[in-house]
Amino acid sequence: MLVDDETVLGISGYREVENCDGTYYLSWTYLDEKYRGQGLGKKMLGNVLDRLRELDARKIFVKVSDYQEDGISIYAAALSMYKSFGFEVEVVGEDFYDQGESQTILGLEFKPQSDEIVVADEKPVIRFNGLFEIAETDGAYTFEWIVEKSTGLFGKRSFSPEDLEVGIGSVKEQGGRKIFLTFPSNLVLIHRPLQAVGFKYVGQLRDYYEEGLHELHFSHDLEGVGELSE
Numbered sequence: 001m002l003v004d005d006e007t008v009l010g011i012s013g014y015r016e017v018e019n020c021d022g023t024y025y026l027s028w029t030y031l032d033e034k035y036r037g038q039g040l041g042k043k044m045l046g047n048v049l050d051r052l053r054e055l056d057a058r059k060i061f062v063k064v065s066d067y068q069e070d071g072i073s074i075y076a077a078a079l080s081m082y083k084s085f086g087f088e089v090e091v092v093g094e095d096f097y098d099q100g101e102s103q104t105i106l107g108l109e110f111k112p113q114s115d116e117i118v119v120a121d122e123k124p125v126i127r128f129n130g131l132f133e134i135a136e137t138d139g140a141y142t143f144e145w146i147v148e149k150s151t152g153l154f155g156k157r158s159f160s161p162e163d164l165e166v167g168i169g170s171v172k173e174q175g176g177r178k179i180f181l182t183f184p185s186n187l188v189l190i191h192r193p194l195q196a197v198g199f200k201y202v203g204q205l206r207d208y209y210e211e212g213l214h215e216l217h218f219s220h221d222l223e224g225v226g227e228l229s230e
């Protein structure tokens with residue numbers, strides 16, 4: 001919080017991502033309109049990043065919308081501020097918040113991450129166990145998934161195109177526009193079924209879980225899907 005005497009001028013903060021190694025997201029950063037354009041936003045963000053360095057953070061991400069009002073991008077100052085601290089664009093989710101309103105995720109490394117670290121492939125049994133509309137979006141859904149313990153030779157299989165079709169059908173019934181899914185980069189069995197039902201790979205958050213283990217992003221546009229299969 002940025003405070004002058006007893007007046008709150010702005011807020012910012014962070015949250016740690018569970019089950020990751022020193023990964024954080026920047027939370028809503030906002031400065032009262034009266035105080036903008038004087039470097040206070042940068043001061044506030046600089047304080048947050050210093051605090052994270054003290055906490056031995058490895059990487060931080062921030063999500064920014066490209067929403068425009070009267071042709072002006074209302075988050076232009078924020079984007080420019082993040083870039084001036086070294087944040088780089090990693091994933092763009094087209095039509096994420098709404099049709100025509102995308103989400104850009106930028107990342108900043110606190111410690112140089114090596115390109116040489118390779119995390120071993122894994123083939124766990126993945127099962128979908130729910131779906132929901134993503135917060136702050138209009139019609140963008142995601143599936144929840146869990147890793148089931150495999151029981152050897154007679155173990156269950158991981159998800160199939162048919163399992164994905166069930167989820168897609170359900171999102172369509174609920175009036176969803178688009179589905180976004182994310183998976184760790186070392187799960188080799190996910191790609192075929194995702195491709196088979198039309199999910200597209202849209203990018204990755206590098207070193208998201210730990211150094212060398214990225215978060216892969218996929219999306220599926222539901223508009224026109226019904227027409228194609230008829």
Ligand SMILES: CC(C)(COP(=O)(O)OP(=O)(O)OC[C@H]1O[C@@H](n2cnc3c(N)ncnc32)[C@H](O)[C@@H]1OP(=O)(O)O)[C@@H](O)C(=O)NCCC(=O)NCCS
Pocket residue numbers: 028029030031032035036037038039040041042043063064065074075076077078080081084
């Ligand atoms: C984002 C915000 C906190 C920045 O605070 P600020 O004090 O106005 O910004 P600063 O004066 O510290 O300047 C930050 C950078 O933005 C640039 N900037 C400022 N106003 C701008 C504008 N209207 N368009 C484009 N860039 C702008 C500055 O030039 C500076 O970049 P530089 O260092 O490369 O020159 C503030 O504008 C705000 O609260 N915006 C509304 C909420 C918001 O967008 N939150 C972020 C959501 S992801």
